[in-house]
């Protein structure tokens with residue numbers, strides 16, 4: 340069946356159906372992304388980076404590769420891009436460091452891998468995959484995660500590798516604001532985006548999801564957000580759907596956003612679109628928290644939803660290929 344249904348609902352929910360087998364969705368973070376924030380040249384750059392990553396993941400799927408491989412390669416490319424808050428280009432902690440979190444999950448087996456607070460691993464998503472496949476555990480943090488990365492022969496870089504002038508300036512502005520009497524720990528709203536994630540459905544009918552981030556500018560030493568938390572930032576189960584989250588991590592953890600969407604689909608019999616709408620536009624909004632998700636069902640239904648002004652996002656299936664930044668785009 341080659342028909343395609345696209346529904347643009349209220350509040351920037353986009354839901355549709357990938358009719359013909361494989362599909363991949365990507366996000367590059369949600370936040371105060373209003374038209375005019377970027378120049379046309381910058382918009383083109385962001386969209387090109389999203390497109391390159393989307394295409395790389397889609398090629399894996401089209402050639403019969405696994406959803407896990409597609410998610411890993413897509414996220415690794417976005418980690419390598421200085422435009423996003425993951426890998427190179429990650430935001431800075433309050434004391435001027437880049438502490439990276441990532442996770443990945445296999446919808447066929449429910450195997451999962453996650454890492455938190457790493458500072459020298461070039462591609463945290465590859466380390467999350469290694470944790471899933473090469474250890475008995477699900478999650479490693481800080482020094483133990485770094486040691487495991489070395490043991491597994493993953494690419495290690497000097498912490499300076501992650502530095503970008505733009506993110507450093509954002510931290511300096513935030514510190515300055517705080518000195519001038521801002522609320523202690525208050526985060527400038529427009530610094531909370533750039534996390535990356537992907538969800539994929541392969542030709543074997545398997546789902547996978549992954550997420551990678553530098554967290555939030557000004558985060559306190561040792562803070563871990565939702566991105567590496569299985570069930571909050573990432574979840575995948577062939578019985579329901581695959582989800583990657585972005586937004587105010589503390590609230591995504593409290594709501595177990597990714598798992599809740601899958602549970603509503605599996606136990607509640609809801610569509611991917613209805614479950615996503617419930618979590619993002621009802622529950623998350625009721626907590627005055629902001630963010631978004633990309634969700635892909637085992638049947639090819641998908642949704643991209645956010646209650647912020649925008650979300651870097653994209654989808655590629657046999658019938659559809661597009662990337663967008665702003666609401667109603």
Ligand code: ASP
Nearest residue numbers: 531534554564585586588
């Ligand atoms: N969810 C991420 C975190 O809380 C941040 C983001 O997605 O923008 O670490």
